[in-house]
Amino acid sequence: MASLEGRDRIVRFSLATWNINSVRLRIDLVSRFLTEQAPDVLCLQETKCRDSEFPLSAFHKLGYPHVAICGQKGYHGVAIASKIPFLENGRRDFCAKGDARHLTVTLAPLPERPITLHNFYVPAGGDEPDPAINPKFAHKLAFLDEMAEWMQTDKIAERDAIIVGDLNIAPLETDVWNHKALLKVVSHTPIEVEKLGRVLAAGPWVDALRHHIAPEEKLYTWWSYRSPDWAKANKGRRLDHIWVSESLKRHLDGLAIFRESRGWERPSDHVPVLVHLNLAG
DNA sequence: ATGGTGGTCCTACCA
Numbered sequence: 256m257a258s259l260e261g262r263d264r265i266v267r268f269s270l271a272t273w274n275i276n277s278v279r280l281r282i283d284l285v286s287r288f289l290t291e292q293a294p295d296v297l298c299l300q301e302t303k304c305r306d307s308e309f310p311l312s313a314f315h316k317l318g319y320p321h322v323a324i325c326g327q328k329g330y331h332g333v334a335i336a337s338k339i340p341f342l343e344n345g346r347r348d349f350c351a352k353g354d355a356r357h358l359t360v361t362l363a364p365l366p367e368r369p370i371t372l373h374n375f376y377v378p379a380g381g382d383e384p385d386p387a388i389n390p391k392f393a394h395k396l397a398f399l400d401e402m403a404e405w406m407q408t409d410k411i412a413e414r415d416a417i418i419v420g421d422l423n424i425a426p427l428e429t430d431v432w433n434h435k436a437l438l439k440v441v442s443h444t445p446i447e448v449e450k451l452g453r454v455l456a457a458g459p460w461v462d463a464l465r466h467h468i469a470p471e472e473k474l475y476t477w478w479s480y481r482s483p484d485w486a487k488a489n490k491g492r493r494l495d496h497i498w499v500s501e502s503l504k505r506h507l508d509g510l511a512i513f514r515e516s517r518g519w520e521r522p523s524d525h526v527p528v529l530v531h532l533n534l535a536g
Numbered sequence: 537a538t539g540g541t542g543g544t545c546c547t548a549c550c551a
Contacts, residue, residue, distance in 0.1 A: 276542080276543060276551080277542095277544080280543075280544095301543085301551085303543065303544065304544095328544085329543085329544045329545070329549090329550090330543095330544080330549090330550070330551095379550080379551055381550090381551090391550090423551095479540085479541080479551095480540085480541040480542050480543095480551090481539075481540040481541050481542090482540080482541085483540075483541090521542095524541090524542080524551080
């Protein structure tokens with residue numbers, strides 16, 4: 256294959272994000288998704304295991320030799336598996352709690368054009384949307400504030416960059432099955448939506464899902480386990496996001512919400528979201 | 537208005 260500096264040139268590539276809700280329990284679902292869709296990069300959230308317990312060899316066998324892991328026992332945990340090598344990787348401890356909620360790698364599909372990728376698992380925030388009485392909600396709001404400040408001071412979106420992950424907020428009215436019914440439900444309250452909007456504007460970032468799908472259209476990536484017939488009730492929310500820097504906007508080249516995986520046996524309550532980027536031109 | 541399900545790991549806690 257033609258290469259510069261000894262590396263392959265990958266002009267068109269795809270990137271997926273999926274809250275897997277235990278990577279060990281659902282490694283067969285991951286395998287099925289990677290076999291069927293073959294994204295170049297897969298970002299996972301809620302891996303729920305220590306780094307030493309991560310099913311690395313399964314990813315290697317599936318053709319993903321490059322894996323970055325940031326895990327902890329039982330909760331949270333993020334990982335990035337890739338066919339494309341990482342030039343560097345790192346993490347940041349948002350809110351200084353020691354939670355495994357962020358992981359970053361630099362990819363170079365074109366050697367002369369590195370792209371920084373950030374994988375996030377934003378705190379869910381508990382049930383009560385009042386930071387004065389619910390420390391989990393206060394943590395979520397503080398996490399969002401720190402994200403906005405960090406991306407401004409570190410100028411994260413001024414280079415080629417992508418943010419993905421379970422941001423645990425459905426910002427638009429069409430990102431939930433019933434806007435009015437969810438105004439006081441954590442994930443769709445006005446204060447969360449406002450703070451997420453500030454994070455988006457702090458890049459500024461382009462919301463890749465809404466770049467492809469009009470904001471008037473309903474769009475979900477998560478359906479609760481507590482609904483006996485999730486597909487029929489269709490009470491979903493768009494909690495999973497892919498944002499790209501303005502510099503990458505013109506390279507967005509397709510989107511897929513892998514809804515069918517919600518109907519698989521013992522599914523995650525989130526489905527994979529996948530974007531294509533074409534760096535030609 | 538309430539409770540509905542499912543993860544980790546063994547006792548509740550988290551989503």
